[in-house]
Amino acid sequence: MTNAPLTDLTVLIVEDEPLIAMSLEDVLVDQGVTCLGPAGSVAAAFVMIDAGGFDIALLDVNLRGERVDAVADRLAAAGIPFVFTTGHGAEGLPDTHRDRPVIAKPFRDQDIIDALARHRPR
Template sequence: MSAMRPARGSVFLVEDEVMIRMMVADMLEELGFAVAAEAGDIDEAIRLAETAYFDFAILDVNVNGKIISPVAEVIEMRKRPFIFATGYGLSGLPEQFRNRPSLQKPFQLDTLGRTIDAALRSTPA
């Protein structure tokens, strides 16, 4: 069978904890998405946010002690939807992005799926 575009699209995943990143990647694949790019630090994430092809992104809010805002700004300029993943609640989100969808860590597969669906529905075409 030849490689095909995933049924539901591709994801850019930013998470500094390798085990969490692997777990989320597995969850995304189970939901029918392909991970197009992954980053574990802010500099790599900015570079990939500027150059990689992806349909939407999931961004850890705190990456090795650095806030994710510069990466979110690049993705916003590219007009791609994104979801924050945080263990800090709404108050941990960058202020200018508090209207964006977020996932409270740890999250389950069904919560991830619902949040993605809502984020993709609310994004202007």
């Protein structure tokens, strides 16, 4: 557990499940985080990435059957950190991003807070 403040952080949420996205936003807003999204598809995520204005992203690996690999590639190319959120385990991650941080679903609120504090840009 970490106590690093997140109040100056803006997070892009890439998640297709409305209840999970709302839960993430509630947890983050309670921590003083500004949230963008949720982006529920790869196309929506691309639009939000192109618009910018965020520090780090939370990426669900599967968006209504659509893999998020291209979103991860675009974030990596832009030097924007991201954390995968998935119920598919490490084998579900894109091969080129298996070294990225991952939070297994179902996750606890504190798991999200800790991951953002650890992997946020410095």
